[in-house]
Amino acid sequence: MKPQRLVNGFKWLNIVFLGFAAICSSLYWSFQYPNYRDGRKYLENNVQRIVENQEQKLHIKHAGMPKVSYTLFFPSILDFRPQALTYDAEYDWKTNTLYFNPLRIRTPQETLTNKVARTMMGIDEDVNIDCVVEHEFGHVYADFTSERLRTENIWPGNIKRFTDNIAYNIASEGMAENSVVSCDNDERHKGFGKLPNLNPSLFDDRPNPYSIGYHLVQPLVKEFGLQRIVEYIVQHPLQREDLANLTAYQAQAKRVLNGLIQSR
Numbered sequence: 001m002k003p004q005r006l007v008n009g010f011k012w013l014n015i016v017f018l019g020f021a022a023i024c025s026s027l028y029w030s031f032q033y034p035n036y037r038d039g040r041k042y043l044e045n046n047v048q049r050i051v052e053n054q055e056q057k058l059h060i061k062h063a064g065m066p067k068v069s070y071t072l073f074f075p076s077i078l079d080f081r082p083q084a085l086t087y088d089a090e091y092d093w094k095t096n097t098l099y100f101n102p103l104r105i106r107t108p109q110e111t112l113t114n115k116v117a118r119t120m121m122g123i124d125e126d127v128n129i130d131c132v133v134e135h136e137f138g139h140v141y142a143d144f145t146s147e148r149l150r151t152e153n154i155w156p157g158n159i160k161r162f163t164d165n166i167a168y169n170i171a172s173e174g175m176a177e178n179s180v181v182s183c184d185n186d187e188r189h190k191g192f193g194k195l196p197n198l199n200p201s202l203f204d205d206r207p208n209p210y211s212i213g214y215h216l217v218q219p220l221v222k223e224f225g226l227q228r229i230v231e232y233i234v235q236h237p238l239q240r241e242d243l244a245n246l247t248a249y250q251a252q253a254k255r256v257l258n259g260l261i262q263s264r
């Protein structure tokens with residue numbers, strides 16, 4: 001093929017691809033829009049109730065409410081992350097804003113449009129929106145607790161190394177998953193044996209932070225309650241060195257909280 005023809009070929013391929021993408025997204029949005037509209041209304045009417053129920057069940061008190069946005073969370077065009085499309089919601093601790101993903105929002109009731117939209121997105125699990133709210137408010141709770149207790153005034157603080165990010169994620173998602181009260185958490189994280197020992201030097205070692213975090217934090221919450229555990233974790237963040245022995249991190253937390261040793 002001559003170079004000019006090759007260029008033209010690519011051009012057409014591009015046009016076909018973009019056209020196809022545009023058709024797929026409008027088709028998707030036509031099914032998702034009713035879920036977005038009803039889901040948003042549901043959240044506007046129910047977030048307060050969901051959060052109060054969470055406070056009561058977990059014996060905690062939220063120190064403040066985040067701003068709520070029904071848009072995708074992209075601080076700028078340069079921050080575009082394709083995976084953000086797959087999140088139900090995200091909490092931005094820098095601006096204290098909770099973002100509900102309009103592409104995934106829905107009411108708790110199963111509807112036809114709901115089902116079609118989920119199938120188109122390849123989501124097979126039936127996610128309870130109350131539990132999404134509770135999870136995100138777990139992040140909010142950790143953030144406010146951190147602001148209250150840490151001099152840096154932020155959670156997670158400065159994460160410079162990728163592996164520290166894994167450690168942060170595990171602790172952070174662990175606290176959030178343990179803040180869920182309307183879903184059966186053990187069921188959601190079953191099929192997961194004892195805590196693994198992760199290799200902190202492996203960059204491609206990407207463990208599921210939700211399940212590992214859940215099992216890391218759950219026995220501690222059971223023994224001491226969420227408030228004390230969140231206070232402990234934000235003051236003793238999981239470090240990458242801890243990844244190699246998560247059980248030791250748990251044991252240390254227990255010793256400190258039982259007053260057997262001084263906090264490090």
Ligand SMILES: [Zn+2]
Nearest residue numbers: 135139173176
């Ligand atoms: Zn989370």
